Amino acid sequence: MGTYRSSDWFGKKDKMGLVYRSWMKNQGMPEDMFDGRPVIGICNTWSELTPCNAHLRDIAESVRRGVLEAGGFPLEFPIMSLGETLLKPTAMLFRNLASMDAEESIRGNPIDGVVLLTGCDKTTPSTLMGAASVDLPTIVVPGGPMLNGKYKGQDIGSGTSAWKFTEELKKGNITYEEYEEVESCMSRSPGHCMTMGTASTMACMAESLGMTLTGGAAIPAVDARRKRLAQLSGRRIVEMVKEDLRMSKILTRNAFENAIKINAAIGGSSNFIIHLTAIAGRIGVPLNLDDFDDIGSKIPLLVNLMPSGKFLMEDFYYAGGVPAVIKQMQSILKTDTITVSGKTHAENISNGGVNYNEEVIYALENPIIVEAGITVLKGNLAINGAVIKPSAATPSLMQHRGRAVVFEDIEDYHLRIDDPDLDIDESCVMVLKTVGPVGYPGMPEVGNMTLPKKLLDQGVTDMVRISDGRMSGTAYGTVVLHVSPESAIGGNLGLVQNGDFIALDVANKSIHLEVSDEELALRRSNWVAPAAVAARGYVNMYINHVQQADKGADLDFLVGGSGSKVTRDSH
Numbered sequence: 001m002g003t004y005r006s007s008d009w010f011g012k013k014d015k016m017g018l019v020y021r022s023w024m025k026n027q028g029m030p031e032d033m034f035d036g037r038p039v040i041g042i043c044n045t046w047s048e049l050t051p052c053n054a055h056l057r058d059i060a061e062s063v064r065r066g067v068l069e070a071g072g073f074p075l076e077f078p079i080m081s082l083g084e085t086l087l088k089p090t091a092m093l094f095r096n097l098a099s100m101d102a103e104e105s106i107r108g109n110p111i112d113g114v115v116l117l118t119g120c121d122k123t124t125p126s127t128l129m130g131a132a133s134v135d136l137p138t139i140v141v142p143g144g145p146m147l148n149g150k151y152k153g154q155d156i157g158s159g160t161s162a163w164k165f166t167e168e169l170k171k172g173n174i175t176y177e178e179y180e181e182v183e184s185c186m187s188r189s190p191g192h193c194m195t196m197g198t199a200s201t202m203a204c205m206a207e208s209l210g211m212t213l214t215g216g217a218a219i220p221a222v223d224a225r226r227k228r229l230a231q232l233s234g235r236r237i238v239e240m241v242k243e244d245l246r247m248s249k250i251l252t253r254n255a256f257e258n259a260i261k262i263n264a265a266i267g268g269s270s271n272f273i274i275h276l277t278a279i280a281g282r283i284g285v286p287l288n289l290d291d292f293d294d295i296g297s298k299i300p301l302l303v304n305l306m307p308s309g310k311f312l313m314e315d316f317y318y319a320g321g322v323p324a325v326i327k328q329m330q331s332i333l334k335t336d337t338i339t340v341s342g343k344t345h346a347e348n349i350s351n352g353g354v355n356y357n358e359e360v361i362y363a364l365e366n367p368i369i370v371e372a373g374i375t376v377l378k379g380n381l382a383i384n385g386a387v388i389k390p391s392a393a394t395p396s397l398m399q400h401r402g403r404a405v406v407f408e409d410i411e412d413y414h415l416r417i418d419d420p421d422l423d424i425d426e427s428c429v430m431v432l433k434t435v436g437p438v439g440y441p442g443m444p445e446v447g448n449m450t451l452p453k454k455l456l457d458q459g460v461t462d463m464v465r466i467s468d469g470r471m472s473g474t475a476y477g478t479v480v481l482h483v484s485p486e487s488a489i490g491g492n493l494g495l496v497q498n499g500d501f502i503a504l505d506v507a508n509k510s511i512h513l514e515v516s517d518e519e520l521a522l523r524r525s526n527w528v529a530p531a532a533v534a535a536r537g538y539v540n541m542y543i544n545h546v547q548q549a550d551k552g553a554d555l556d557f558l559v560g561g562s563g564s565k566v567t568r569d570s571h
């Protein structure tokens with residue numbers, strides 16, 4: 001057995017050693033737990049306020065069992081848990097804060113290796129970002145998706161069906177009682193959203209990067225094999241410590257490229273771009289917005305899941321999950337990248353990766369869409385880029401010129417969207433300002449604005465929408481997101497006026513505001529920045545330090561890592 005960093009605590013023979021050990025012994029730890037064995041932190045994002053992660057204490061028990069079996073010393077600790085549904089103004093505002101919690105909790109404690117228990121959207125990137133800045137041996141155990149939603153004999157998906165049924169209610173097609181019934185039918189087991197929303201996307205990202213054991217992303221939260229995965233991960237992290245298999249050995253540029261390609265093939269959320277960029281920044285792998293287009297936009301869509309497709313995560317798991325996707329894509333991935341198993345992706349799937357259902361996972365030669373990845377748009381409306389997810393968009397709108405209908409902020413939108421006198425038709429382009437990282441703050445998922453009621457009543461199902469915000473991974477539509485620079489810091493998006501014409505051309509990757517440079521300069525000289533939203537606290541720090549969407553919306557001073565060394569004692 002080697003000497004691990006935890007011996008700087010538990011291995012000391014002096015007063016400090018007594019302090020470090022004695023207080024731990026109040027939990028009933030026997031002497032030999034301090035004999036230099038690997039100490040494994042179980043970083044738990046359990047919280048009843050994060051319903052998607054509410055079962056993680058159970059999962060932690062399975063991890064603990066595995067750690068003990070392998071001769072490690074498991075220590076579970078909580079960190080800030082971000083729930084997508086309850087947290088206002090948006091969980092994204094606190095992703096970087098949670099990452100700081102994870103980073104400092106790991107580094108400051110006697111931990112040799114860490115298991116990240118994740119689930120809801122932000123809990124995966126925040127913990128990965130924090131852990132990457134410490135760079136210890138680390139393994140992700142995702143909490144797994146909920147069982148498929150079932151309503152009146154139909155499969156219904158988290159989020160995705162919420163949009164649909166809300167429109168049905170708005171149109172008067174269903175009663176409020178039926179609407180309440182949908183709530184229970186949509187979320188009927190522990191776990192995270194079971195569409196290919198952001199949580200599923202993040203779990204698949206972790207597996208694609210090589211950060212979970214094989215098949216870790218898709219097992220339903222309540223399937224016994226989820227606990228089995230957790231127990232095996234507990235055993236494996238102890239070995240990873242002995243092998244010194246740190247995150248930086250797994251998170252190579254090739255691993256990131258694989259993740260981008262796999263995300264395109266599974267139809268993953270547009271939020272993937274922001275989170276992967278932030279993780280790359282922490283581990284020191286160069287990755288920019290154009291990489292997502294260059295590497296991902298030509299990749300075929302293979303996985304038929306909502307919101308773009310038909311099925312849900314349970315079906316994806318039974319069809320073979322991420323290993324089956326990797327097998328299909330072997331010719332276009334770099335499968336010699338090492339994973340937490342200590343083996344490469346290619347080795348992990350050498351006896352597996354079987355596709356059991358070609359309606360759910362299409363063959364590479366016969367994809368759903370030939371080129372599916374997220375497209376990066378540039379133009380005077382988004383000088384540093386914007387993104388669109390073509391697989392969620394309406395083909396006929398992907399080349400479109402329309403008159404702008406501008407909402408200055410989210411309150412303005414809510415105030416006027418259903419006004420019968422609003423001057424808007426289906427050919428218009430809806431523009432929403434002040435929903436970027438600084439402006440909102442926190443870049444919420446409001447980019448997929450619900451269409452005006454009067455147009456929904458006419459049967460309009462989609463319109464071009466543009467904002468500096470994000471959209472839920474469970475949402476769909478011809479929605480241009482992540483406009484950078486954002487309106488609140490003086491981006492041209494902030495200068496758009498009602499009646500301007502905007503041209504979207506996805507094939508040519510452009511988003512153009514048809515207003516002359518002279519006129520834009522004139523508008524800029526009259527432009528007044530919106531008032532700062534917070535004079536103190538974390539939010540004040542956030543708005544002063546957050547980077548724009550194309551840089552991953554991390555805080556500028558968090559980019560990079562500080563390693564795992566702590567040289568000074570506490571007393």
Ligand code: FES
Pocket residue numbers: 052083084085119120121158192193197199
């Ligand atoms: Fe938690 Fe969707 S709200 S995963």
Ligand code: MG
Pocket residue numbers: 084121197198199472473474
């Ligand atoms: Mg979401």
